[in-house]
Amino acid sequence: MARTVKGPDARRERWKGHREQRRAEFVEATIAAVARKGPDVGMDDVAAEAGVSKPVLYRHFTDKSDLYLAVGQKATELLMDRMGPALVADGPIRGRIAGIVDAYLSVIEENPNLYKFVVKGSFVDRPVEKDLVAEDKNLIATTLARILGDYLRSFDMDSGGAEPWAHALVGMVQNAGDWWLDRQTMSRANLSDYLATLIWHAIDGLLRSAGIQADPGQPLTPLRLVD
Amino acid sequence: MARTVKGPDARRERWKGHREQRRAEFVEATIAAVARKGPDVGMDDVAAEAGVSKPVLYRHFTDKSDLYLAVGQKATELLMDRMGPALVADGPIRGRIAGIVDAYLSVIEENPNLYKFVVKGSFVDRPVEKDLVAEDKNLIATTLARILGDYLRSFDMDSGGAEPWAHALVGMVQNAGDWWLDRQTMSRANLSDYLATLIWHAIDGLLRSAGIQADPGQPLTPLRLVD
């Protein structure tokens, strides 16, 4: 097992994995502390939750906002792990829409506290430099814009509205999700279906207005001119 | 002008109007300070902007969050003054939608800094007890739900989805507005039209799916069974 080429100093590398693991551990502690004491916990609380005292925390995070970002990143992973597949899945357009919407709703349903914590962002005092929520929404909207643009172009339609529409759709699902999280007056499947219906009708209407009769069961890249 | 019935003590009443005016003055100062120094201004900055020192400010606002709420209330007024008429206006449905959307966009276009300040809420350190933004969104969504429900019922359709749809629409317009405020790549009229088109098509699709052929030029309470 002897290293043939000696690296700069093995002592520097020894902890690489450990540090990552420790950060993750503190992220978990933060989530736990928030669940226990509400979103306005202090660094002392987080440290206590992790069974450690404050300076230790500060060896792993430069800052309260650094810790917040780490938690946000964790949440982003949870979200993207679920949304990614739904976004790239192919198949009939109507079903894809429902799948994407439901993927999102399932994540916030399973992690409501984490979701609120990250989105409300009241954990950090000063405005944080990187707005993770905005970045996520942007990423999703950009992806949607591409899908939607492709879809429209497949009918030889103008895809100029794809970007604003994509952002509109993102906001739509998010806000409906927020409302639903607060007062859960219907099942998730029900809401997914309502939203997917709304979205499908909007898209269908766009096509109709261009004189195209689309079918919700059509695969994504449908009717592309075969010539 | 002598009072016949003597009130408890006129000295108590003497300032009633004055206090209101003073609060408004500090609200303005806050907006100015934010415009000048970014959203993370301190109370000292606000006081300085008003040409006064901190304790004076605290005679009129119990709290930083109290001041924030006052600014938010001011913003709500601006918004509702513009949206109220658009919401209650009657006329063809397609035009009403465009009017409502454009009313909203016009407000955020004219007060982008105030808008971001209130929505991001990074002025207050701890979570504030009253979420004005959520309340506004709720108010608008509730109104929309009523309008939409009435519209659907006028076709004898099930209006069960009206509430989630209303919240979805609110989020949709807000998020598209945020995107547009950031990178203004199109005119307001253009965006309004894109969004109104999307919304109209969604509604139209709902009606179609129930076998009803609607006309975007129809007045709001259309085709009610005349029998």
Next chain:
DNA sequence: AAGTAACCGTTACCTCAAGTAACACTTACC
């Protein structure tokens, strides 16, 4: 075996902004 680079962890401190105490002056009702 000695040295050292990375971590473990602590208590006690610093800093900065929110918020308050205490004091002095002004106005106009009683």
Next chain:
DNA sequence: GGTAAGTGTTACTTGAGGTAACGGTTACTT
């Protein structure tokens, strides 16, 4: 003249974020 509201100030307290300074442990390096 007394007093209830306001005007304003400087100087303080408080609390949470963040740091200094100290000592111990492990395991790589020489």
